[in-house]
Amino acid sequence: MRKVYNFSPGPGMLPDEVLAQIHEEIFDWRHSGMSVMEMSHRGKEFATIFSETEAALRSLLRISDTYHVLFLQGGGHLQFSMVPLNLLGDKTTADYVSTGYWSERAMEDARQYCAVRIAATSEDKSYTYAPQPGEWSINPDAAYVHYVSNDTAAGVEFHCTPDIGAVPLVADMSTNILSKPINVSKHALIYACAQKNIGIAGLTVIILCKDLLGKALPFTPRMLNYKEHAANSSMFNTPCTFAIYVAGLVLDWIEKNGGLAEMGKRHLRMSSLVYDFLDRSSLFINQVRRCDRSRINIPFTLADPALEDRFIKFTEDNSLKHLRGNLALGMRASMYNAMPLAGAEKLVSVMREFERAHA
Ligand SMILES: Cc1ncc(COP(=O)(O)O)c(C=O)c1O
Structure with a gap:
């Protein structure tokens, strides 16, 4: 094939199995007489797809009830801004671990909102290694510490979840989410665009500790506020329904495999x-x-x-x-x-x- x-x-x-199932269901999802692409996101059919997808993600990653799971849009790039906008609260600085291209891009956007401090960097060796968490110099007053768990461009991966103590840990897991078991509870927030390991472009998954809500900067647009999305179960606006459906199929495939x-x-x-x-x-x-x-x-x-x-x-x-x-x-x-x-x-x-x- x-x-x-x-x-x-x-x-x-x-x-292949996911593509075959999409093919089979494209005109008629589970005898509903509708394609997923035609469904109202408020209808009972899509509600089933949505809740099955969330349950499958929670089960695979063992995500506890203390976390929200959000299915948003805007890719990894929008998270580069949403993270500082939502987590800074009354702090003015955030720590970043620089492992190359993607952490640099995340920092570039964060600088619009706060002072970015580099807690560790592998720039000295052209980003050919991952600075080990024990060597990170973390500012206890930082709003959060951001790292890229697998840098797509540098080809550098953190093989263990950093344990950094009290400062909230934020991970861009766009390229290695669902590629191995991880300990979600060591993170305050995980984000990942879907088009690599979760499904197709259009969907961004955010796993967010509930305690973090309510710290958004006052000028944060509602559409960029995690609290709005959490309060509306990811349906503050029309979600990317088809991408969420595909993610559900991929998650089932992972479970079955x-x-x-x-x-x-x-x-x-x-x-x-x-x-x-x-x-x-x-x-x-x-x-x-x-x-x-x-x-x-x-x-x-x-x-x-x-x-x-x-x-x-x-x-x-x-x-x-x-x-x-x-x-x-x-x-x-x-x-x-x-x-x-x-x-x-x-x-x-x-x-x-x-x-x-x-x-
Ligand atoms: C590690 C990482 N973060 C963020 C992004 C950006 O994702 P998007 O293109 O969905 O905005 C990418 C894209 O390749 C990536 O590899």
Whole structure:
């Protein structure tokens, strides 16, 4: 069925079973006579989809009742502003851990609202490692500490949840949510755009400790206020109904395929295959510190950069799509939950063949 493997950093692949179910239900969801795309978000049919999706997310991530789960829009980018707007309260400063492109973007927006303090950074080594939480210098007066649990561009991942004490911990988990079991309760807030591991573009999931509500800056637009969204069960405005439906299907697929523990094993297996090859190669290079390597996004370069275009063409001719990195990052293989092991195996065999021809 699958014709290509998509290594894009997002939108990523969806499981075949999910695509098949969407296909089957597209005209008529559960004998309702309607497509999900036509349903009122206030109707009983969509209420069922919504509550099943939330329950599945809560169950997989073991989210307790002390947290709200919000299904919003605006992507990871809007959270770069919503987080400071809603969490600063009477504080004027927030701490950020800088691990590269995405933390820099988050900081850029936060600076509109507060003083941004860098609690730790890996800039000294071109973002090729994750500063360990024990080394973070946290300002006890910070409104929160923000970190990116897996930096999509740098290919750097925090493999354990930081335990930072009293200051609220905020995570951008856009690229590794649902890729392994996590301890939600160590976080005050988690956000993730859906188009990588949760489903399709349009949906942003926010998991937010209820205690944090009510601290929004006075000029926060209602549409950007978590309290409004929580009070209206994510229906302050019309939610992205189809994306929420797809997320529900993806969550069911994860559950049926062994849950987060199994997803964790799959990511380890797939990424180890690629890293083992990279480490033995004389042509391909990954510069991330071994213990901080991402299981999801693997950036790499070629010893001879002049071969890059030829390599990309070779991968595309072999049905491997979107391996070019963004910015000046050479190549990158992104493997989200729906990437089958066969995709990682094919990538390695294509790289090996290219190396034989060009090394
Ligand atoms: C770690 C991370 N955070 C935030 C974003 C931004 O998400 P969006 O494009 O949905 O705004 C991305 C997108 O790739 C990302 O990888």
